[in-house]
Amino acid sequence: MEIIKDRFRAKAAAASAEIKEMLKEHGSKPIGEVTLAQVYQGMRGITGLVTETSLLDAQEGIRFRGYSIPELQQKLPKAQNGGNEPLPEGLFYLMLIGELPTDADVDHLTSVLMRRSHVPKHVFDTINALPLNTHPMTMFVTAIMALQTESHFARAYAKGINKKDYWEHLFEDAMDLIARLPRIAAYVYRRKYKNAEHIQPDGLLDWAGNLAHMMGYEDPSFYELMRLYMTIHADHEGGNVSAHATHLVGSALSDPYLAFAAGMNGLAGPLHGLANQEVIKWIFEMREALGTELPSKEQIATYVQDTLASGKVVPGYGHAVLRKTDPRFSAQMEFGKKHMPDDPLVQTVWNIYETVPGILQSLGKVKNPWPNVDAHSGALLVHYGLVEYEFYTVLFGVSRALGVLASLCWDRALGLAIERPKSVTTELVKDWLGGKAEIWGDTQ
Ligand SMILES: CC(=O)SCCNC(=O)CCNC(=O)[C@H](O)C(C)(C)COP(=O)(O)OP(=O)(O)OC[C@H]1O[C@@H](n2cnc3c(N)ncnc32)[C@H](O)[C@@H]1OP(=O)(O)O
Numbered sequence: 001m002e003i004i005k006d007r008f009r010a011k012a013a014a015a016s017a018e019i020k021e022m023l024k025e026h027g028s029k030p031i032g033e034v035t036l037a038q039v040y041q042g043m044r045g046i047t048g049l050v051t052e053t054s055l056l057d058a059q060e061g062i063r064f065r066g067y068s069i070p071e072l073q074q075k076l077p078k079a080q081n082g083g084n085e086p087l088p089e090g091l092f093y094l095m096l097i098g099e100l101p102t103d104a105d106v107d108h109l110t111s112v113l114m115r116r117s118h119v120p121k122h123v124f125d126t127i128n129a130l131p132l133n134t135h136p137m138t139m140f141v142t143a144i145m146a147l148q149t150e151s152h153f154a155r156a157y158a159k160g161i162n163k164k165d166y167w168e169h170l171f172e173d174a175m176d177l178i179a180r181l182p183r184i185a186a187y188v189y190r191r192k193y194k195n196a197e198h199i200q201p202d203g204l205l206d207w208a209g210n211l212a213h214m215m216g217y218e219d220p221s222f223y224e225l226m227r228l229y230m231t232i233h234a235d236h237e238g239g240n241v242s243a244h245a246t247h248l249v250g251s252a253l254s255d256p257y258l259a260f261a262a263g264m265n266g267l268a269g270p271l272h273g274l275a276n277q278e279v280i281k282w283i284f285e286m287r288e289a290l291g292t293e294l295p296s297k298e299q300i301a302t303y304v305q306d307t308l309a310s311g312k313v314v315p316g317y318g319h320a321v322l323r324k325t326d327p328r329f330s331a332q333m334e335f336g337k338k339h340m341p342d343d344p345l346v347q348t349v350w351n352i353y354e355t356v357p358g359i360l361q362s363l364g365k366v367k368n369p370w371p372n373v374d375a376h377s378g379a380l381l382v383h384y385g386l387v388e389y390e391f392y393t394v395l396f397g398v399s400r401a402l403g404v405l406a407s408l409c410w411d412r413a414l415g416l417a418i419e420r421p422k423s424v425t426t427e428l429v430k431d432w433l434g435g436k437a438e439i440w441g442d443t444q
């Protein structure tokens, strides 16, 4: 039995008992009011979910179990050969268990993931059956679905299991899936862009380092970037599209492969995770239109105005919850200053940062004019030669697995219910406004 599962069992049992008591005493306490506008506008600001792994503050940004990104960069274990960036395995441990891991905990987790990382041949055959022009996110999700044959949870459920034991089987799937994703992502990358010349995993490397290695990158600072990237993209509390979709589908007791694939289909949307590809595409198009590698701030401003005038969003800017510069953007900016301060593409990202917020602010309707995580990531990747921007969201997805699958373990361990909010028709809303109907659902 792996130590991490025993620790999770103990933590989840204690939390479950505490929540039961809390609900017994306070379950009928109102938590807020909902306006009609919120119902029509993406439920923004409605508290309706519990997610233990991280919490987002509109001003400060994300905290994972209470720790900010700079704190994690300081406190999480690093790669042994002089690494400076946190190992994402450590973040996974923190999100799952709720405590900072020791170096030994992370070492153990790395070896557990390595041991579970085998991907069956039919998954590769499934990827190979897709036409080469398939988007990498479609290949990635298709491979995850093909891997569903391996679900312990689905097998156990078909045989018949006690509700109390759901999480035990789900946990196995979550660990297996996280272990296998770097291999799948690297396979997609090399099939689509590197002549299908695949690279075997290196049993001595950490989870993110191995991903870099299997993709064919050998620069140690790219390994460091992957460790940082996989850490900062992992979780963003529960209401974002990928986390919410995973949670929602998992609430029907669809196994973790099915639930995670649903989350990844959401991540593939341009207003969510696909924005990282859109950002770099937009910058490349701008450079081409202006005929320069390093557009001036005035040129950028004009290009932004043109983008807005054509009815498009400026990718990488704005956020549904955040109201300041995303600390994930700042962490990447720090990385850029340290490793590639003179790179013209990275400098362009910084010049855009000085130009766009003022313009968006002047529109008067954009609630957050500041950059999000996706505004920066692509430029760092291009620096190391990873220019195939359609692949970027796959990297985001590998990282996001850590948060949403840790959360799924919590969902089942806490016995959370199938998600099923009430919806209404506009017809009913009009009747309600006219005093002819009630609108609330059964709250019991
Ligand atoms: C990992 C992530 O998912 S981070 C987000 C990645 N997505 C992007 O970067 C895409 C660009 N940004 C956006 O489209 C939005 O800011 C979102 C989707 C992130 C948030 O959406 P919302 O919460 O609805 O934003 P908000 O309440 O500020 O929107 C109000 C108006 O401002 C517009 N707006 C918001 N951001 C931008 C932007 N970057 N460029 C232009 N207009 C924008 C909205 O489209 C909306 O316009 P409308 O009233 O004409 O429909």
Ligand SMILES: O=C([O-])CC(=O)C(=O)O
Pocket (backbone or CB within 6 Å): 235, 236, 239, 240, 241, 242, 320, 321, 372, 373
């Ligand atoms: O929180 C959100 O809605 C989007 C986001 O930044 C993420 O999921 O990382």
